[in-house]
Amino acid sequence: MNPLNDQQIIDSWQKNAAPWTTAVRENHIESRTLVTNQAIVDAVLAIGPKTVLDIGCGEGWLARELATHSIRVLGLDVVSELVEQACKTGGGRFEVMSYEDLAAGKLTERFDAAVCNFSLLGKESVDGIFNIMPTLLHTGGYFIVQTIHPVMSCGDQVYQDGWREGSWHGFSNDFTDPAPWYFRTIESWVRMFHEHHFHLTEIRDPMNPYTGKPASIVLVGRLNN
Numbered sequence: 001m002n003p004l005n006d007q008q009i010i011d012s013w014q015k016n017a018a019p020w021t022t023a024v025r026e027n028h029i030e031s032r033t034l035v036t037n038q039a040i041v042d043a044v045l046a047i048g049p050k051t052v053l054d055i056g057c058g059e060g061w062l063a064r065e066l067a068t069h070s071i072r073v074l075g076l077d078v079v080s081e082l083v084e085q086a087c088k089t090g091g092g093r094f095e096v097m098s099y100e101d102l103a104a105g106k107l108t109e110r111f112d113a114a115v116c117n118f119s120l121l122g123k124e125s126v127d128g129i130f131n132i133m134p135t136l137l138h139t140g141g142y143f144i145v146q147t148i149h150p151v152m153s154c155g156d157q158v159y160q161d162g163w164r165e166g167s168w169h170g171f172s173n174d175f176t177d178p179a180p181w182y183f184r185t186i187e188s189w190v191r192m193f194h195e196h197h198f199h200l201t202e203i204r205d206p207m208n209p210y211t212g213k214p215a216s217i218v219l220v221g222r223l224n225n
């Protein structure tokens with residue numbers, strides 16, 4: 001097995017549930033409060049769904065936010081501590097479920113839209129989500145992904161798909177054991193949507209007003225009929 005792999009991502013999030021909940025709820029992550037939280041909310045509201053599946057929901061902030069717009073959300077996450085936090089705070093239904101179980105067909109409901117907000121981090125786990133996605137959406141449903149901008153996050157390495165070492169740089173010292181992540185080029189993300197029966201209706205580069213650079217990339221795919 002590759003020393004950098006999908007299981008390490010799960011292991012890392014199991015260890016970092018508490019500091020993550022604090023960081024999100026106390027607004028420690030500037031790019032989120034400044035740009036990317038509003039970017040994903042805007043992208044969801046623009047398509048007007050009544051029901052949303054939030055995949056890798058974390059402590060549940062997006063469900064709470066969408067609930068204020070009368071959207072019914074089911075949030076899924078593999079980390080039970082995060083799901084407990086989400087349930088306690090409310091705003092939607094939340095269940096412990098891994099991407100691997102989701103990809104194996106464990107969820108039988110369909111939604112108007114599915115959202116992954118900075119939660120597609122691995123390789124096989126992400127392939128599995130794309131494979132199952134058409135069965136989780138109503139006809140013409142949307143799949144919205146916000147992720148780290150490939151051009152901005154490439155650094156000095158070659159611009160090609162592959163596993164990268166993780167880091168908690170910029171986060172508090174309470175975070176440990178950073179997870180590796182699977183880098184994908186913009187071309188690869190676009191191909192993932194097209195190969196799994198989606199056409200891209202929009203690609204957004206939400207801008208950080210202070211740096212003048214994209215804070216993320218948001219891809220909006222619509223399921224082909």
Ligand SMILES: C[S@@+](CC[C@H](N)C(=O)[O-])C[C@H]1O[C@@H](n2cnc3c(N)ncnc32)[C@H](O)[C@@H]1O
Binds near residue numbers: 010062082098116118
């Ligand atoms: C960066 S956090 C984002 C959380 C949330 N979407 C947000 O915007 O705050 C990534 C989330 O993906 C979840 N995750 C990663 N791999 C997973 C897997 N294989 N199955 C289920 N959840 C997973 C983690 O537990 C974590 O909550």
